[in-house]
Amino acid sequence: MAEAGLAELETLPGGARAALEAVLMVIDEPATSEELAAGLNVTVAVVEDLLQDLQREYSGYTVKAPDVDAVGFAVASSAPRGFELRNVAGGWRIYSRSDFADIVGRFVLEGQTTRLTQAALETLAVIAYRQPVSRARVSAIRGVNVDSVVRTLTQRGLIEDSGNDPESGAVLYRTTSYFLERMGIGSVAELPQLSPHLPGLEGIDEYYDASRM
Amino acid sequence: MAEAGLAELETLPGGARAALEAVLMVIDEPATSEELAAGLNVTVAVVEDLLQDLQREYSGYTVKAPDVDAVGFAVASSAPRGFELRNVAGGWRIYSRSDFADIVGRFVLEGQTTRLTQAALETLAVIAYRQPVSRARVSAIRGVNVDSVVRTLTQRGLIEDSGNDPESGAVLYRTTSYFLERMGIGSVAELPQLSPHLPGLEGIDEYYDASRM
């Protein structure tokens, strides 16, 4: 059935590649390759190939032919486009290219986020690496009360309530997929390793879990 | 000055064309060529040339070379894209190509529920009782980021843009007549009074204004 889907798409102008592009135009949050495959009625493998083709093409890496210069328009099409296709927070989405941030920023005022304070950044870092984690524990690690900062981060949609600690009943926090999106990564596993910053403290997690506050 | 602007844009990867694309790809409201020219710091004539180039390219009409078939990738790049640049009511915006309307429509319907989520309902309730109100304020009241929920409610025709806040310039939202219809009431004034449910509501505005971010 998925093969029939692909054959059907290829009859349209621009084929499956253009169909995928058309769908990418209307999504307003990252779409997984599974969702895209279902929508296009093709296999996930086909969609993933197409996505990678598009990603490369938008970034201007498609020039393979040796005689590019002979064909005027080909040079133009090998230049990077003004937008890029990225795989973030587990899904695909189109973004304006960062080179044009200043220009795009003049048109897109809203949604532009204000910068986080140092306190908010440090709290966010602790939550990102220790999630799910209670406010009390974040507070113990940071050495200051973090209640209001946690509220701000929640309002900004960067962290969220992820249920209660079965033992203490305290609310546990975790980062959101919006956080992943803002970081441009697919999952928290892609965050830089903490251990290089923590020399000789391999056992600290166990220590903390034992003396949990 | 506009010429200096063009020279500057041409130093960026993809040049002025990509810069224009970057803007067109992320704006929600169609922009006039005058607005685009001002944002890019080039003349209107330059922008209009670029717009027409892009429009033709997206539609796959750039193929001029006679030896296109000899160059594999050129065929692909001359094919229409999945999106098109349209001039609607004097403004330019990128839309998904109409050839793919069926596929896009299927994708949009996939996974759509006929019911609003709890988050959407609560956001709608806040807007209904506090209108006209900005997203930032709704977000502060709800304690979470409401951007995507507001988009959903707008798409569903339940709320609409009602102009900008004179002070902050933020877009203000209000409920629509479709909302009244669904509620079975004639005007917002007919919404039940909140006070019985929320004693001490008088001070709530001050509370939120004080804790506003």
Added chain:
Amino acid sequence: MGRSLAEAESPEKTPDAGASDARKAGFEVRLANFTGPFDLLLGLISKHKLDITEVALATVTDEFIKYIRRLQELGEDWALDEASEFLVIAATLLDLKAARLLPAGEVEDEEDIALLEARDLLFARLLQYKAFKQVAGLISETLEQEDRRYPRQVALEGHFAALLPELVWRHTPQQFAELAAKALKPKDAAPAEVGLDHLHAPPVSVKEQAEIIGYRLQRGAPLSFRALIADAETTLVVVARFLALLEMFRDRVVAFEQAGPLAELTVRWSGDVAEWDSSNLSEEYEETSEGTASD
């Protein structure tokens, strides 16, 4: 990281400055994004350009206490949480200073081991804090870079929006109003409660403890420190009595005798009974304990 360390040092730049200069220094600290005792401790440690060793800690302890004193001289109002965190750190540092006096090698006493563990815990916490500070810097850079990309998030084109199935709407106006009331109710409306949870112990006044000690010692017989804290219910009381003794020693109303390292510490009354009053004690620790009590 480097920036905040430099900032944390700023209070040290104006030793013995005039009142207005000192006030300015304190003010600078507040502006300098100084976010708590760990920040300050890290700053002090890096200033001495030493590994976190016992030697550095002794110096750092002195400076930390000096810093607290300066803040109090400035009449800075501390937030309750901040003050209590400082108190905890100050107490730990005092413990550590005491631990430094222990001879290396034979550590048998459980209390000594506890002190060493407290030291290791403080080191571990500081290192961990430092690591998170560094990754916070990385996260900040990434967020800034990513902020330069704008996602395409346009409203659905009209003809697609029209395809959406009709919403199922089951709310009566009354139910909708209840929903609104719930959504509009202020969350976390009681900031007064915030931050009290971690105060496990009731507030203890150093002044009060000094009075207790004074009363016992003025009866004549010298008492061992062990005896003086025998009835202390919590560690906080022990810390308060220890601080009180330091204060009383400075006021020269008590004298210490100790036969050797780790030997029993004997405390003897040496002051003029008529003149001494616990209210003579410096306000150093008192302000925060009173703040704790009245809040």
